[in-house]
Amino acid sequence: MQPVTPTATRYDTGTMFFHWATALLVVSQWLGAQAIDLFPRGPLRVDARSVHITFGVLLAALLLARVLWRATRGRRLPLADKGALNVVAKGTHWGLYALLAAMVLAGMFLTWTRGDSIFNLFSIPAYDPGNHDLADQVQEVHGTIGWIILALAGVHASAALVHRYLWHDGVLGRMLPRG
Numbered sequence: 001m002q003p004v005t006p007t008a009t010r011y012d013t014g015t016m017f018f019h020w021a022t023a024l025l026v027v028s029q030w031l032g033a034q035a036i037d038l039f040p041r042g043p044l045r046v047d048a049r050s051v052h053i054t055f056g057v058l059l060a061a062l063l064l065a066r067v068l069w070r071a072t073r074g075r076r077l078p079l080a081d082k083g084a085l086n087v088v089a090k091g092t093h094w095g096l097y098a099l100l101a102a103m104v105l106a107g108m109f110l111t112w113t114r115g116d117s118i119f120n121l122f123s124i125p126a127y128d129p130g131n132h133d134l135a136d137q138v139q140e141v142h143g144t145i146g147w148i149i150l151a152l153a154g155v156h157a158s159a160a161l162v163h164r165y166l167w168h169d170g171v172l173g174r175m176l177p178r179g
Helices: 013-038 044-074 084-114 132-167
Strands: 116-118 122-124
Touching: 013 044, 013 132, 044 084, 044 116, 084 132
Parallel strands: none
Antiparallel strands: 116 122
């Protein structure tokens, strides 16, 4: 892990890229998930779900790369908050990482319990084809994790806006290319 860089005012480009790419992918995945069932059964729904699954795999790779980057090359800045606010900030970040990992795992398990066709190019066979209750339960878990991520990300974004517009302390600027 890199040592704290006491004179730096912003995170490095890689850290910013991983942060904003993750945020964009999470929002697009949530919106896409809300739209899948709007498509009629058949090729369009298969394609919509295939895009969601493909982006889920991309999210898994991005999350892994982000954690590896943070652990090895990412710039570490001095703590922005002290005491309880620091604990809340760290808890929020680690909570988001854990929830994203759980979401990816639940999505993978959902794909295997339900079985899926990926763009009608190849199929992932269902683990237990007749067990619709299991697939429904896993889908419920996957969806619930999505809502929790959305809520926690909303808290995270709100805190960043409080730092920027109420406290004027430059915390949000640390994650912006130009603060």
